[in-house]
Each structure stands twice: as structure tokens, then as C-alpha cells.
Amino acid sequence: MLRYLTSGESHGKSLISILDGIPANIELNIDEINAELKKRQGGYGRGGRMKIEQDKINILGGVRGKKTLGGPISIEIKNKDYENWIKYMNPIEDVDFETKKVNNVRPGHADLVGCLKYDFTDARNVLERSSARETASKVAVGAICKQVLKNFDIDFTSHVVQIGSVKDNNIYKFDYIKENVDKSEVRCVNKEVEEKIIKEIDKVKSEGDTLGGIVEIRVKNLIPGLGSYTQFDKKIDGELAMHLMSVQAIKGVEIGIGFDVANNPGSSVMDEIYYDVEDGIKRKTNRLGGIEGGMTTGEEVLIRCAMKPIPTLYKPLNSINVNTLESYSASIERSDNCAVPACSIVCENVVAFVICKYLLDKIGGDNLADLKTNYNSYVKRLGDRGWKK
Numbered sequence: 001m002l003r004y005l006t007s008g009e010s011h012g013k014s015l016i017s018i019l020d021g022i023p024a025n026i027e028l029n030i031d032e033i034n035a036e037l038k039k040r041q042g043g044y045g046r047g048g049r050m051k052i053e054q055d056k057i058n059i060l061g062g063v064r065g066k067k068t069l070g071g072p073i074s075i076e077i078k079n080k081d082y083e084n085w086i087k088y089m090n091p092i093e094d095v096d097f098e099t100k101k102v103n104n105v106r107p108g109h110a111d112l113v114g115c116l117k118y119d120f121t122d123a124r125n126v127l128e129r130s131s132a133r134e135t136a137s138k139v140a141v142g143a144i145c146k147q148v149l150k151n152f153d154i155d156f157t158s159h160v161v162q163i164g165s166v167k168d169n170n171i172y173k174f175d176y177i178k179e180n181v182d183k184s185e186v187r188c189v190n191k192e193v194e195e196k197i198i199k200e201i202d203k204v205k206s207e208g209d210t211l212g213g214i215v216e217i218r219v220k221n222l223i224p225g226l227g228s229y230t231q232f233d234k235k236i237d238g239e240l241a242m243h244l245m246s247v248q249a250i251k252g253v254e255i256g257i258g259f260d261v262a263n264n265p266g267s268s269v270m271d272e273i274y275y276d277v278e279d280g281i282k283r284k285t286n287r288l289g290g291i292e293g294g295m296t297t298g299e300e301v302l303i304r305c306a307m308k309p310i311p312t313l314y315k316p317l318n319s320i321n322v323n324t325l326e327s328y329s330a331s332i333e334r335s336d337n338c339a340v341p342a343c344s345i346v347c348e349n350v351v352a353f354v355i356c357k358y359l360l361d362k363i364g365g366d367n368l369a370d371l372k373t374n375y376n377s378y379v380k381r382l383g384d385r386g387w388k389k
């Protein structure tokens, strides 16, 4: 079973993740993994922290000569900012607990409940771990999973479809998004909408406020049958939702037309099936986003995630001092003003982890050669039943 854990604080020495279950002999392209990390750091609306960090992975175990060994892979991403924080964050020496103490807890962040639950008088102990800095680890893990999936032509892209009240209502083909999205600093493939988004971010920023939005993730070249209808915890849509909802600030996940299923009659929701000798078994539409009965159908998987606005506001909201209980304005921690473009990279890589997990579950194999044999045999059997890749 593919699984991972992450560890590390936002201003700690390093972020560490352990990814267990990646088969042996997968060739890793470290530059591609680092390129993914770099994309997460970019995007219009990010704060000063991202100018300090230049995330790169350092692999500490599980890989030899760029090829996976089949054991757990340990990944380190150093926090450059630690140099400036060592006297507050050092885990093995006495530290200065006072200078960076956070009393005035921020609404919408984990600060208040974290202090109550873990019996802390300093919300720094909470925010260091609840911070979305952890998403760098998620991206590194997903980027390794993508390198497994590349062997089976499975490809990913993502883009921003809404920031604040500005929406891109157009439908794009996968390849168009993939070719154009990295040219946009807000990861929006429509130039007109991009300009409006940038204006909206500038306006809200000048008011000391923040923005959320919606990102779309697409996966292509899948095979049918990843996931299963036979048990609730085998359904791939359930697993995707769990992983995506646990990304910091994600408040909604839709598959296909999502909540719109409720506004339409069945004839406008289901994807009709046809067969032709050239295409094999196919669908006319993809409203259900490539998943039926908790399983991939082989059509593109299409997911949208809604991100709430960043909770740290430069025009702080009313809150309390968690120790004196007096009313105060919430603390201002150096912060992004809009992180929706970065969030699209995070969500894309989180989806890559889930797809990889379910592909490995379906076809099995301790090494790349066995995976390929099993994959080809499954695809051949599907071919005998009328499905074509």
C-alpha cells in the first residue's frame, strides 16, 4: 500500500517526508521534481517568504543512482529561513520563547483550537505545523508519484478557474491547459480573465484583505477500474476528496460537474456510452468527471477544489489574546495575499499520489518490470472486452 507521512515546522530546519510503497527501479528525474516545487512557490499574490526559500529535494534514503530501491523514500526539503529562526526554533538547544510568541490568535487558522487542544500558551507552537509550508512536502511526494505514472503515460495538469469574483467559464482541452498554464503567473489560461484576476488581487491587497478561488485538476490516459465499488474505503472519489479536503484551506471538492448534478435531470448528467471499432468503448460527454461507482472509467478525471481566502489579514480581524482573554486584533504573520495558483500545484500533486496509490493497488508489482507486465496484461484483457487505450 502506498502511504506517506510528513514532518517538520514552517521555520524548522527541514521538512521531511517518508513515502513508502514505491516499487523498485523507477527512474527519478530530480530536476522535474524540483521544477514542481518551484511552481508551488510561484504565483501572483504570494508573500515574502517564498522569496527566501528556493525549495529543492534532498533524498536521504530509498533511492540509489536515481533509481528507487523499493524501500521507503525519505525526502528532505531544507528551510533556508531556519538560519534566521534558529534561536527561536532550535529543537535541541534552549530557545528564546518570548520574541516570537503569538498570543493574538487568528480567526480561520488553527491557532485558537490548537492552543486549547494541546495546552499551549503560545500559538507559535500551533502555526509552525499547521502552516501550508507543509504543502512543499505534499508536492515532493506527488512529484515522485508522477514519475511512476509517467511509465504508463498518465499525465496531469491543473489551472485556476476562479479567484475572488473573477471566473473563467470556458472549457479547455487538457493539452491546451498543459501548454499554456505555466506562462500565466496566476495559472489562468485566458489572458482577459488573467488581467482581471491580477487587478482583483491588487485591489484586495491594497485593502489589507485576501482572496480564495477555485482550481481545476485534470488527469488523462487513465485505465478503467482504479478504485472499487465493493467497499466505502476503496472508492477512489472518496479517497481523492479526503486527500484534497485535507490540503490547508480547501473547503470544497467537486468531481465532474459536482454540485451541478443536483440542478439537472438525469439525462443531462449521465455520460452516454457508445462503441465504435476505432475508439472502442467511449463516452460522448464527461460530466461525471471520469469516475463512476468509485472507479475510474478511463475518461479524463476532472476535479475542482475551492480554496478559502488566506486567514492572515494585514487588516487584522477581531480576536482575543489566548492567555489574557482580552480583545485584540489578530496577529500578523508574514503571509500570502492569494495562494490559489500555488494551491493548484499542491492539489495536482495530491491527486497524483492518490492515482498512483490506486494504480499500484490495481496492477501490483514490486518493481517496474512486473508493473508493466501486469499493466499490459490488464489492458489486453480490457481490449478483448472492447475498451481501447
Ligand SMILES: Cc1cc2nc3c(=O)[nH]c(=O)nc-3n(C[C@H](O)[C@H](O)[C@H](O)COP(=O)(O)O)c2cc1C
Residues within 6 Å of the ligand: 047, 108, 109, 110, 130, 131, 132, 135, 247, 248, 249, 250, 308, 310, 311, 312, 334, 335, 336, 337, 339, 342, 343, 346
Ligand atoms: C499553498 C497555500 C499557501 C497558504 N499560505 C498561507 C499564508 O501565507 N498565510 C495564511 O494565513 N494561510 C495560508 N494558507 C492557508 C492556511 O494554511 C490554512 O487556512 C490554515 O492552515 C487553516 O486550515 P483550514 O483553512 O484548512 O481550516 C495557505 C494555504 C495553501 C494551500
